[in-house]
Amino acid sequence: MSLLVVGSIAFDAVRTPFGERERMLGGSAVHFSLAASFFTDVRVVGPVGDDFGEAEYDVLRARGVETADIEHVEGGRTFFWRGHYDYDLNVAHTDDTQLNVFGDFQPKLSEDSKTTESVFLANIQPDLQLQVRRQCESARTVGLDSMNLWIETARDSLRHAIGSVDLVLMNDAELRMLTEQPNLVRAAREVMAMGPHMVVAKQGEYGAALFTPEAFFALPGYPLEAVIDPTGAGDSFAGGFLGYLDSVGSEDLSDQTVRRAMTYGSVLASFNVEQFGTERIQALTEGEINRRFEEFRLMTHLDAQTVELRSAG
Amino acid sequence: MSLLVVGSIAFDAVRTPFGERERMLGGSAVHFSLAASFFTDVRVVGPVGDDFGEAEYDVLRARGVETADIEHVEGGRTFFWRGHYDYDLNVAHTDDTQLNVFGDFQPKLSEDSKTTESVFLANIQPDLQLQVRRQCESARTVGLDSMNLWIETARDSLRHAIGSVDLVLMNDAELRMLTEQPNLVRAAREVMAMGPHMVVAKQGEYGAALFTPEAFFALPGYPLEAVIDPTGAGDSFAGGFLGYLDSVGSEDLSDQTVRRAMTYGSVLASFNVEQFGTERIQALTEGEINRRFEEFRLMTHLDAQTVELRSAG
Numbered sequence: 023m024s025l026l027v028v029g030s031i032a033f034d035a036v037r038t039p040f041g042e043r044e045r046m047l048g049g050s051a052v053h054f055s056l057a058a059s060f061f062t063d064v065r066v067v068g069p070v071g072d073d074f075g076e077a078e079y080d081v082l083r084a085r086g087v088e089t090a091d092i093e094h095v096e097g098g099r100t101f102f103w104r105g106h107y108d109y110d111l112n113v114a115h116t117d118d119t120q121l122n123v124f125g126d127f128q129p130k131l132s133e134d135s136k137t138t139e140s141v142f143l144a145n146i147q148p149d150l151q152l153q154v155r156r157q158c159e160s161a162r163t164v165g166l167d168s169m170n171l172w173i174e175t176a177r178d179s180l181r182h183a184i185g186s187v188d189l190v191l192m193n194d195a196e197l198r199m200l201t202e203q204p205n206l207v208r209a210a211r212e213v214m215a216m217g218p219h220m221v222v223a224k225q226g227e228y229g230a231a232l233f234t235p236e237a238f239f240a241l242p243g244y245p246l247e248a249v250i251d252p253t254g255a256g257d258s259f260a261g262g263f264l265g266y267l268d269s270v271g272s273e274d275l276s277d278q279t280v281r282r283a284m285t286y287g288s289v290l291a292s293f294n295v296e297q298f299g300t301e302r303i304q305a306l307t308e309g310e311i312n313r314r315f316e317e318f319r320l321m322t323h324l325d326a327q328t329v330e331l332r333s334a335g
Numbered sequence: 336m337s338l339l340v341v342g343s344i345a346f347d348a349v350r351t352p353f354g355e356r357e358r359m360l361g362g363s364a365v366h367f368s369l370a371a372s373f374f375t376d377v378r379v380v381g382p383v384g385d386d387f388g389e390a391e392y393d394v395l396r397a398r399g400v401e402t403a404d405i406e407h408v409e410g411g412r413t414f415f416w417r418g419h420y421d422y423d424l425n426v427a428h429t430d431d432t433q434l435n436v437f438g439d440f441q442p443k444l445s446e447d448s449k450t451t452e453s454v455f456l457a458n459i460q461p462d463l464q465l466q467v468r469r470q471c472e473s474a475r476t477v478g479l480d481s482m483n484l485w486i487e488t489a490r491d492s493l494r495h496a497i498g499s500v501d502l503v504l505m506n507d508a509e510l511r512m513l514t515e516q517p518n519l520v521r522a523a524r525e526v527m528a529m530g531p532h533m534v535v536a537k538q539g540e541y542g543a544a545l546f547t548p549e550a551f552f553a554l555p556g557y558p559l560e561a562v563i564d565p566t567g568a569g570d571s572f573a574g575g576f577l578g579y580l581d582s583v584g585s586e587d588l589s590d591q592t593v594r595r596a597m598t599y600g601s602v603l604a605s606f607n608v609e610q611f612g613t614e615r616i617q618a619l620t621e622g623e624i625n626r627r628f629e630e631f632r633l634m635t636h637l638d639a640q641t642v643e644l645r646s647a648g
Binding site: 238 | 562
């Protein structure tokens with residue numbers, strides 16, 4: 023099995039109430055691929071500039087991520103984002119965005135990339151997402167993320183892109199904005215009516231909810247005493263989710279399989295925020311993932327029972 | 336077993352995007368006692384005026400709620416609240432508050448009320464909560480709710496009241512405000528350091544989280560396509576929670592018992608919001624409660640498993 027991600031590769035400068043980093047590896051495709059690499063073979067497509075060196079490639083290669091399709095733009099500079107978080111760590115404040123080589127990005131897929139079983143279209147312009155989708159005709163599971171910018175400026179394109187995928191992973195506020203439905207259940211149904219058969223509403227510290235035509239499944243956020251840097255958590259969630267799904271193969275998209283995918287997504291997102299950038303995921307072990315999976319299971323576990331309720335009057 | 340609630344009894348005028356009611360039975364003690372009445376014997380303490388008639392008493396009596404300690408203030412009028420909700424049903428907008436007889440309320444407990452096993456101090460002025468707590472010395476489980484008004488105007492009194500109870504049920508934003516801790520896990524720990532050994536953070540549509548010194552348990556909100564009127568949902572949650580706890584007796588405060596209490600609280604709150612005021616809970620049946628309990632259980636259920644994760648590189 024193998025999984026392709028197309029998205030941003032970046033340098034991030036981040037300040038939170040718990041510290042700051044002036045320049046660290048980031049971008050949706052990076053966070054996604056590191057998380058997914060615990061489950062399956064991952065290939066990254068995205069542009070970088072001359073400032074992206076061996077040290078950065080090594081972070082990806084150390085986790086077995088295939089970097090051959092990373093496009094090096096001669097004379098260019100890598101996408102740069104500067105932002106900060108105040109005490110409400112759910113809200114990122116952008117201080118500076120330099121698109122650089124990402125501004126002219128036209129995804130070019132190698133033959134190996136075109137034939138992966140699973141694809142994640144990270145948060146990029148929706149016309150590009152659709153363009154990538156059309157190059158991966160044989161993919162069996164395709165997921166997509168997006169953001170308020172594209173809902174505001176390219177809503178029709180985004181609806182087309184959504185119509186071409188199996189799975190949408192977006193923040194709950196963005197799902198409401200996209201569908202103009204204040205009720206999340208209805209918003210998720212409207213997105214499924216566009217084509218996808220799975221919708222994941224990411225809810226920050228409140229966890230995540232999964233909607234399919236038949237089922238609903240939700241997990242709370244992991245109760246962390248210290249969230250150091252939430253940057254990339256949504257992409258780590260998507261990486262855990264799609265990485266696990268790809269590892270089991272699309273023959274088994276049973277209810278328990280997608281629930282486990284939700285849980286691995288939650289596990290990877292919860293580790294992501296424990297340190298700055300990719301620091302925690304780089305140091306993560308399989309044992310830690312399995313232990314936290316079991317913690318999530320026990321945290322929501324309820325024994326079956328039907329009590330005899332008291333009659334009225 | 337028996338359960339006492341001290342709080343407001345009110346008439347509510349409510350407008351939501353789905354309709355309006357000009358005058359309906361409400362108040363924290365009413366919502367709480369109707370919900371709790373499915374599990375145990377409930378007694379209500381709270382003041383009413385001349386406008387509170389047999390029709391209102393009958394709503395409580397029909398569910399077996401003991402109304403002997405409702406204090407009828409001759410010549411007075413019952414507490415009145417007028418409010419509305421826009422499409423964000425998490426936020427109540429108050430248009431009018433007439434405290435009436437509730438403004439001079441001094442809780443007087445009968446001997447029967449003083450000897451109940453469980454007590455809920457609904458959202459009233461914290462000095463009154465403490466005064467009631469001291470009259471119920473033999474109670475084994477005492478819960479408390481509060482609100483931003485008391486955090487702002489009577490913080491020290493509220494901390495004293497909290498120090499005298501076993502269980503705090505508050506909105507997560509209020510727990511953060513009370514402790515000035517943006518992180519919910521730390522906020523809950525700080526509240527436990529004041530005395531209570533259980534803290535429930537109510538999270539509106541996101542569900543609720545339970546903190547004890549040893550454990551964490553969380554449930555998502557029930558995925559409703561139509562939330563008609565959220566008024567009273569928090570009190571119905573508390574009623575289901577404490578009603579169930581009282582019914583099993585405080586000898587069995589095992590982990591699974593408090594998880595079931597959380598679930599019954601979530602069940603009752605989810606029914607509360609399906610119609611205006613007390614309408615849905617008045618029509619509720621034991622079968623519906625048991626079926627939704629099982630839905631909550633399945634909605635978060637995850638089979639145990641440890642997969643062989645892929646090695647890096």
